[in-house]
Amino acid sequence: MSDQYLSWIKEKDMKAWEKAQQIFREARPVVRSEEEQTWTDNVDVSQFYDDNLSLDWGSNVPGSGAPEKIMVAAVQALENRGYQVSETGYRFLEQGLAAHQERDFVKLHQLSALLRRELMNAQKDENSEYWKYKYYHSFEEYEKEVSFPDSIAVDASTEDFREKIRAGWLAQLVGGAMGTMVEGYTSENLQKAFGDVTGYLREPNTYNDDITFELAFLDAFSEKGYEVTAEDVALRWVGFIPCGWSAEELAIRNIKSGIFPPESGTHCNPFNEWIGAQMRAGICGMAAPGNPYMAARLAWRDGEVSHANNGILGEVFNAVMTSLAFVNTDIHSVVKASIDMIPKKSEYYSVISYAYECCMRCDSWQDALKACMDKYHTYNWIHAYPNACCEIIALIYGNGDFRETLHIITMCGIDVDCNAGMIMPLLAIQQGIQSIPSELLHPAFEKLETYMRGKYREISLEELVQETVDSICRAGAQNTGHV
Numbered sequence: 001m002s003d004q005y006l007s008w009i010k011e012k013d014m015k016a017w018e019k020a021q022q023i024f025r026e027a028r029p030v031v032r033s034e035e036e037q038t039w040t041d042n043v044d045v046s047q048f049y050d051d052n053l054s055l056d057w058g059s060n061v062p063g064s065g066a067p068e069k070i071m072v073a074a075v076q077a078l079e080n081r082g083y084q085v086s087e088t089g090y091r092f093l094e095q096g097l098a099a100h101q102e103r104d105f106v107k108l109h110q111l112s113a114l115l116r117r118e119l120m121n122a123q124k125d126e127n128s129e130y131w132k133y134k135y136y137h138s139f140e141e142y143e144k145e146v147s148f149p150d151s152i153a154v155d156a157s158t159e160d161f162r163e164k165i166r167a168g169w170l171a172q173l174v175g176g177a178m179g180t181m182v183e184g185y186t187s188e189n190l191q192k193a194f195g196d197v198t199g200y201l202r203e204p205n206t207y208n209d210d211i212t213f214e215l216a217f218l219d220a221f222s223e224k225g226y227e228v229t230a231e232d233v234a235l236r237w238v239g240f241i242p243c244g245w246s247a248e249e250l251a252i253r254n255i256k257s258g259i260f261p262p263e264s265g266t267h268c269n270p271f272n273e274w275i276g277a278q279m280r281a282g283i284c285g286m287a288a289p290g291n292p293y294m295a296a297r298l299a300w301r302d303g304e305v306s307h308a309n310n311g312i313l314g315e316v317f318n319a320v321m322t323s324l325a326f327v328n329t330d331i332h333s334v335v336k337a338s339i340d341m342i343p344k345k346s347e348y349y350s351v352i353s354y355a356y357e358c359c360m361r362c363d364s365w366q367d368a369l370k371a372c373m374d375k376y377h378t379y380n381w382i383h384a385y386p387n388a389c390c391e392i393i394a395l396i397y398g399n400g401d402f403r404e405t406l407h408i409i410t411m412c413g414i415d416v417d418c419n420a421g422m423i424m425p426l427l428a429i430q431q432g433i434q435s436i437p438s439e440l441l442h443p444a445f446e447k448l449e450t451y452m453r454g455k456y457r458e459i460s461l462e463e464l465v466q467e468t469v470d471s472i473c474r475a476g477a478q479n480t481g482h483v
Contacts, residue, residue, distance in 0.1 A: 050105045053112060057100035063208070063417070066184020070246065071096060071115060073380045077270040078122050080379055082130030089118030120268055134345035135309050139300040142316070143293075145343040151291035152327040156472045164326060164429045165286060166465045171402075171428035171436060172282055172421045173445045173461075176211065177204035178410055179417030184381060187369060187413040197410045198403070199439060206448045209245060210421050213276075214283040215456045215464075216240050217302050221287055222467060225475030226294060230261035230301045237305065240452045244306075246382065247271035251306035262304040269306070271382075277303035278314030278384045279418035282425055285322020287472055292341060295323035313348040314384035316341070318391075318422045325429040331400045334426065335392060348384070351376070355389035356396070365397035365408050381414040390414060391423050402427050402435045 014022070056070045075085050075093060092115040099107040124131070136142045155161060181201045182190055190197065216236035220228050234255045237248075244252050247269055254264040265272050281299050288294035299319035303312035321338045328334050339356055342349045355372050362368040372389035379385050390412040398405025405427060409420045428435055447460050 046105075050108075053105070053108060054100065056112065057096060057108065061184045063180035064183045064185070068184065068382075069097070071112070073246070073382070074115075074119055074270045076378075076380055077274065077383070078119055079125075079128075080130070080383065081270070081273060082125050082128035083122040084125040084128075085122050086118055089115060089122070092118060116268070119270055130347060133347035133350065134343065136313065136343065136346060137309075139297060142300065142313070142343060143296070145345065146341050148293040148296070148341060149337065151293065154289040154326050156289070156469060161289070162465065162469050163432060164289075165468050166461070167428035167431075167433040167436070168282065168286060168322070168425035169461060169464055169468070170433060170441075170445060171424040172211065173206055173448070174204075174436060174440050175406065175409070175420030175422075175424035176208045176417045177206070177442070177444075178406060178440075179415075179420040180205075180208055182410060182413070183416045183418075185413050187366075187373075187411055190411060190413050196407065198407050200442075203444070204442050205444050207450070208417060208421075209248075209451070210279045210418055211448065212241055212450055212452055212456075213237070213244075213248065213280040213302075215450070215452065215459075217280065217283050218468060218471060219456070221283070221298075221475065222471040225471070226288075226298070228298070228301060230304050233302050234261055234264060234305045240454055240456060242451060242453065244276075247274050247276040247306045247311070255305075262308065265304050265306045265308050265311075269308075272307040273309065273311040273314075273384055274307075274380070274382050275314065275384050275387050275415050275418050277307040277311050278318055278388065279415075279422060281315040281318030282322050282422055283468075284315070284319035285325070286468060287475070288319075288323050289326035289472070290323060292320040292323045292338075295319040296341065310346060310348040311384055313342055313346055314388060317348070317352065317388065321423075321426055322429070325426040329430045331395055331398075331426060331430065335395050339392075348388070351385045352388050352392060355392040358389075359393060359396040365393050365412075368393050368397070369412055387415045387419050390419050394419070395423055395426070398427075400427060400431070402431070403437050403440075406440075 058067070058069050060067055071093060075089065078085055092111050096108060096111040096115060099111055178200060182194070182197060194201065217233055219240070220232040220236045224232050237252055238255050241252065243249055247265070250269045250271065251264045254267050254269070259267050280302065284298040284302055285295045287298055296316045296319060299315040300312055303315040307315070317338055320341050321334055324334045324337060328337070335356070339349070339352050342352060354375065355368070358368040358371045362371065369390070372393070373386060376386045376389065390409060394405050394409035394412060398408050402424070406420060406424060409423060410416055412419070445461060447458065448464065449458055450456055
């Protein structure tokens with residue numbers, strides 16, 4: 001054996017105190033220059049953390065400029081979930097908003113900590129409608145209360161399947177690009193500002209946080225197939241993704257602290273019923289074409305990294321629709337069948353069934369949208385509920401036409417890029433790339449640019465399609481059982 005190998009064996013078996021002692025004993029004194037005597041490498045560390053905190057108290061969505069105050073939304077989200085924030089918490093909230101306005105970061109850091117403690121200790125509101133519905137803690141609880149149709153075998157090795165995957169990803173890029181330009185506004189204000197939006201308001205691009213989390217899932221699925229776990233996905237998040245927003249950001253912080261799923265989605269995370277899981281379901285449906293049971297199962301594993309209960313059911317709903325699109329060409333049938341695969345005792349079911357009922361009785365999508373927005377006006381525009389309503393409205397009134405469906409989902413407003421990115425692939429998978437109007441295709445979609453680390457920082461559309469198809473083939477895409 002070489003001396004180097006023996007040294008490695010010895011170090012491998014060392015206790016932590018021995019490793020620390022070795023580092024300490026082998027350290028050789030040096031004299032550093034004045035410029036080197038800093039912890040910040042010439043970066044204003046206070047400014048860095050102040051800027052990050054400032055985003056919680058007032059920011060604008062990068063793509064559309066829509067305003068958001070995440071600390072206000074945190075209180076809102078907890079109350080939507082059946083908790084009561086104390087008067088003290090509200091006082092800290094008002095003081096924090098004032099400190100942010102005054103750029104008093106000493107106070108703002110203190111008030112942020114105090115408010116987070118109040119949120120963490122919020123008490124259950126026994127009178128809240130939320131608790132009248134069943135809370136689903138696990139996939140096993142969920143699957144007991146729904147019936148899944150038999151899966152239909154789909155041959156992932158064919159050129160036809162490859163084209164469906166390419167169409168699905170391309171449609172997601174089209175929908176995401178369109179939505180990124182207008183997200184965060186009401187339908188009325190979009191109409192006033194732009195009239196009917198039927199095309200891009202500026203040059204489209206692929207820089208979007210939504211697809212980022214799907215790429216992380218794809219990487220985990222590529223290795224583990226249908227045995228992929230929430231922990232596998234969580235590790236991809238902290239490896240590939242530097243930061244997130246709302247539920248995803250808090251989940252990433254939890255995972256980095258050693259808090260893994262499902263606790264990463266529930267620990268100090270008021271946003272775990274927002275749209276974050278619902279927006280990343282497409283890849284789970286693609287990975288289980290024609291098998292809604294497996295799509296739901298994959299979606300649950302992915303969802304519980306950052307979400308819980310209704311937040312996960314939102315991802316299940318979109319994943320099931322995507323799975324069915326491979327084997328069912330009637331979009332109305334896909335929507336109805338997917339609603340039926342959400343448990344009737346859940347609050348999420350009450351939302352999507354209400355949206356569907358509105359579509360059945362209202363003469364126009366505008367009337368259906370108004371009814372839904374009026375009913376769910378206490379929810380943030382990033383919450384899963386109002387956005388799920390928009391998805392259903394656009395799919396029903398769009399009636400399978402790509403251009404009209406995209407027009408409706410765009411003009412519905414709120415979190416448009418998430419919604420369009422999830423529903424437009426359904427039509428493209430059903431009907432092929434030819435269903436996407438040529439004026440919506442753009443050279444930018446041939447290459448995805450992201451803010452991820454590593455191999456997904458930049459990836460061509462063809463590479464993405466190939467990785468998706470290869471992963472499904474390896475996993476056994478023709479699986480017809482309830483695995």
